[in-house]
Amino acid sequence: MVVQAKEKKSGIKKHQNRNAQKPLQLSACMIVKNEEEMLPRCLASIKDHVDELVIVDTGSTxxxxxxxxxxxxxxxxxxxxNDFSLHRNQSISYARGKWIFIIDADEEFVPSEQRTLQDELALAEQKGCDALVMRVRNFASGGTEEVCADSLRIFRNTSTIRYEGIVHNNLAGCTRSGISMGSILHYGYDQGTDMARKKFERTAMLLRKQIAEDPDNPLPHMYLACSHESLEQHREALAEALIAVDLVELREITEITYLRAYYTAMRSLILEKRFDEALELCVKSETRFGDQVDSLAARTMIHFETSDWVGVIESGKRYQRALELYRTRQDKPSLVNVASFMDEWKILGWMGISQVRLGKIEDAQEMFSRSLEISPKPESVCGRAGLALATAGHLDLARYYLEEARRISGGLKDSRAVEALFKIAVLGKDESLAKRSIEDAFSYAETPGDWNRWLLDLADFALNHGDVRSALMMLAGIVASDEYNLPARLKLAHILVFHDMIEQAVTHCDGLLRILDLPRNQTLESLSDLADLFLKIGNELDSRGEPNLAAISRDIQQRLRQQARTPGRQLQ
Structure with missing residues (x-):
């Protein structure tokens, strides 16, 4: 049984009150269930732009x-x-307006500054359009990620235009569509993990039912792939996306909506580092749908991951042209989904790194500058630029970008950037920068993970380039934080002995004996006695299968023997 609730007064435009004979122009139609949190924002956004609100409630408590x-x-x-189209069509059946505006409770309408919805409907009448495409901006990850999709949201109220499909319902019956300059903000993908899981379970069940009833329809396979991807179930997403792609290719479908299946498969293949297969899909997509934003973003990433620097620049330029067409809506209306809408800064960064690799530093700096203008993560752009420039030997420029990354983030948060700036300091003999970089390194090493090997490598780099001071600071810091770090103690003792700091070396010799569980009760009366202890340490390390560390210990022993033969040298 259907029950109509009592209609209450509101601020909705009442054209029929001013002219009882004049039909309503625009009806907003919705289906809802337990939407008390989001519904007020949605209704507030549309109430001044439509002539009536029609809502089908499916069991709110x-x-x-x-x-x-x-x-x-x-x-x-x-x-x-369990049928979205059924309830969507029910809401339409109650509408009295000439035109229908479809919106959901977790959405918000943003009107165009250029023209009103009423102006757009009048224009649609003149052009003979029976539907208008509106841009939907889908937010995720706390609003930091955005996926855009063009969707048929306004259409004539006729019996021939209705929704099909039990989930991800699609509008059928439209013959000619125009563009609405308004937009919709969708917050439904940004409601936390628990809500996402519940939504997946409901959606996946309905999609599997649709697939069972119509297995050769690529659409439910595509949407199921997207549902799996939303929970980062990439293998399942890839399997369903490839089924959808195969069906599209078999049936030679050219509707741009299906680009989403190709892109979902590309992303999953890229994550699995199956770059050749991902590139094959890019070619198939471009053959069927032409240059589209998402497929070109994927192509650019593939070239970057495979070090095809020329390919990065060429596909990056094509991506920018396609993105500009999409943003300015210079192309004809199309129901295309654009997941890489906010990735331009990344692609500009990849193009900049590619220019560095090709030796075109001025072009690289232009790309980095453009990326920084639009990036939500400027520290990431600076860090990546600095690393690329450091690798290419442009140390002054590298230092500038790495210092900027540090300044913006309040400290370097990428171990590669910390390492690069430390090496620049060592090579440039900049003691102040080296000291700060060592502090950054130990700050970074406080995060979970085994960082001692990395810190030891940095100490070796400093020592190999003649920066004994930095090597000592690094090794002393390792030992201070982990007194049982045998390699650090041994290398520290090696530096101390070779720089005639014998007393400090004795302390670390005792630490090495303790770590190796060797006797420590010997009284040292000469350098020869200390040399004997390092010989024992070397022999023990050999017996434990550590020949490289054993060689360091024997090198210390030989140095001490030489010093013992020097007249006047004795253990203090």
Whole structure:
């Protein structure tokens, strides 16, 4: 049974009150269930732009109906029947307007500054359009990620235009569409892990049912792949996406909507480092759909990951051209989904790194500059630019970008950037920078993980380039934080002995004996006695299968023997 709730007064435009004979122009139609948190924002965003609100409630137990009625909506009650299109069409059946505007409770309408919805409907009438495409901006990860999709949201209220599909319902029956300059903000993908899991379970169940009923339809396979990807189930996403792609290719479908299947498969293949297969999909996509933003973003990433620097620049330029067409809506209306809408800064960064690799430093700096202008993570751009320049030997420029990354982030947060700046300091003999870089290194090493091997490598780099001071600081820091670090103690003792700091070396010799569980009760009366201890340490390390460390210990022993033969040298 259907029950119509009482219609209450609101601020919704009442054209019919001014002219009882004049039909309503625009009806907003919705289906809802337990949407008390998000519904007020949605209704507030549309109430001044439509002539009526029509809502089908499918079983709310919270304040959803009360909120809807407070905005003047006509609410109809239908039990949920696991069929989105059924309920969407029910809402349309109650509409009295000439045009329908579809919106969901977790969305917000943003009107165009250029023209009103009423102006757009008048223009659509003139051009003979029966639908308008509106851009939907889908937010995720706390609003830091955005996926854009063009969607048919406004259409004529006729019996020939209706929704199909039990989930991810698609509008059928439109013959000619125009562009609405308004947009919709969608927050439904940004409601936390638990909500995402519940949404996946509901959606996946309906999609599997649709696949069972129509296995040769690529659409539910594509949407199921997207659902798996939303939970980072990449293998499952790849399997379903490839089925969808094969069906599209078999049936020679050219609808741009299906690009999403190709892109989902590309992303999964890239994550698995199956770059050749991913590139083959890019070619298939471009052959079928032309140059599209997402496929070109994927192609650029593939070239970057495979060190095809020329390919990065060429596909990056094509990506930028396609993105500009999409942003300015210079192309004809198309129901394309753009997941890489906010990735331009990354692609500019990749192009900059590629220019560095090709030796075109001025072009690289231009790319880095453009990336920094739009990047939400400027420290990442600077860090990557600095690393690329350091690898290519442009140390002054590298230092500038790495210092910027440090300044922006309040300290380097990438071990590669810490390492690069330390090496620049060592090579440039900059004691101040080296000291700060060592502090950054130990600060970074406080994070979970085994960082001692990395710190030891930095100490070796300093020692191999003649920076004994930095090597001592690094090794002393390792021992201070881990007194049982045998390699660090041994290398520290080696430096101390070879720089005639014998007393300090004795302390570390005792530490080495303790670590190796060797006798420590010997009284040292000469350098020869100390040399004998390092010989024992070397022999023990050999017996434990550590020939490289044993060689260091014997080198210390030989140095001490030489010093013992020097007249006047004795253990203090």
């Amino acid at each position: 919270d304040r959803t109906v009360e909120i809807a009625e407070s905005f003047g909506a006509r609410v109809y009650h239908h039990p949920w029947q």
